[in-house]
Amino acid sequence: MRALVPLLSLFLLGTQAQHGAQWTYSVQISLPSTMQMTTADGTRYIAQQMHFHWGGASSEISGSEHTVDGVRHVIEIHVVHYNSKYKSYDVAQGAPDGLAVLAAFIELKDYAENTYYTSFISHLANIRYPGQNTTVTSLDIRDMLPADLQHYYSYQGSLTTPPCSENVHWFVLADSVKLSKAQVLRLENSLLDHENKTIQNGYRRTQPLNHRVVEANFVYPSNQEYVLASELQSYLSKINNNLSYLRRLLKR
Ligand SMILES: [Zn+2]
Numbered sequence: 001m002r003a004l005v006p007l008l009s010l011f012l013l014g015t016q017a018q019h020g021a022q023w024t025y026s027v028q029i030s031l032p033s034t035m036q037m038t039t040a041d042g043t044r045y046i047a048q049q050m051h052f053h054w055g056g057a058s059s060e061i062s063g064s065e066h067t068v069d070g071v072r073h074v075i076e077i078h079v080v081h082y083n084s085k086y087k088s089y090d091v092a093q094g095a096p097d098g099l100a101v102l103a104a105f106i107e108l109k110d111y112a113e114n115t116y117y118t119s120f121i122s123h124l125a126n127i128r129y130p131g132q133n134t135t136v137t138s139l140d141i142r143d144m145l146p147a148d149l150q151h152y153y154s155y156q157g158s159l160t161t162p163p164c165s166e167n168v169h170w171f172v173l174a175d176s177v178k179l180s181k182a183q184v185l186r187l188e189n190s191l192l193d194h195e196n197k198t199i200q201n202g203y204r205r206t207q208p209l210n211h212r213v214v215e216a217n218f219v220y221p222s223n224q225e226y227v228l229a230s231e232l233q234s235y236l237s238k239i240n241n242n243l244s245y246l247r248r249l250l251k252r
Pocket residue numbers: 051052053078160161
C-alpha cells in the first residue's frame with residue numbers, strides 16, 4: 001500500500017464499557033453503541049463488534065488479512081462499524097455506504113506482556129467452542145488498539161468474511177499493538193472446533209486491488225526513497241574519498 005492522497009484524522013469515542021465476547025469466525029467482542037468513530041468526511045459510524053484474524057500454531061505463520069508491501073503481520077484486529085444514518089447494523093450491511101472497519105495489526109514483541117490484553121486473553125478459556133460466550137468486565141477497547149489512531153491507510157473494499165459485500169470503508173492503522181510471544185500463542189490456540197481441532201489460519205487470501213485506490217494520511221517511506229538515500233550515501237562517501245585524496249596531493 002502506498003501513500004497517495006492525504007486525509008484528515010479519525011477518532012474513537014466512549015470505548016469504556018462492559019462487553020460480551022462470543023464466538024463467530026473468531027473471538028468476537030460485542031461493542032456498545034456509545035463507541036463511535038467519525039471519519040474525515042464527517043461520516044459518523046457506530047461500533048458493532050470487534051474480532052481477530054490469526055495464523056498458525058506458531059508465531060512463524062502470520063495471520064493478518066492485509067499486507068503492507070507484502071508483509072503479513074501476526075494477528076489483525078477488526079472493529080466493525082455501521083453508518084449512523086442507518087437504524088441498525090442489519091439495515092446498514094445491505095447499503096452501499098453501510099459499513100466501516102477499523103483494522104490494526106498485532107506484532108510480536110519479545111517478553112513484554114501487554115497488560116491491556118491480560119484480562120481478555122484469560123477469558124478465552126470460557127469460549128473454547130463455537131457458540132459459547134462469556135462476559136468480560138472492565139475491558140477498555142481503546143487500550144487494546146494502537147496508541148496512534150491518527151495515521152492510517154484507507155480504501156473502499158469488502159468484508160473479509162461472508163457475505164464479503166463490497167460496501168466497507170476500510171481504515172487500516174499504521175501503528176500496531178505489541179503482544180508477547182506467550183500472549184500470541186494463547187490467542188492463536190484459544191479456539192477449538194467441534195472435533196477439538198484448533199481453529200487457525202482464519203484469514204482470507206489477499207485480494208487483488210482491482211484498481212482500487214489505497215489512500216494514506218501520512219507520508220509512507222517507499223522502497224524507492226530508501227534506495228535513493230543509500231545511493232546518495234555512497235556518492236557522498238566517494239566525494240569524501242576524492243577530497244581526502246586531493247588534500248593529500250596538495251600537502252606534498
Ligand atoms: Zn475480520
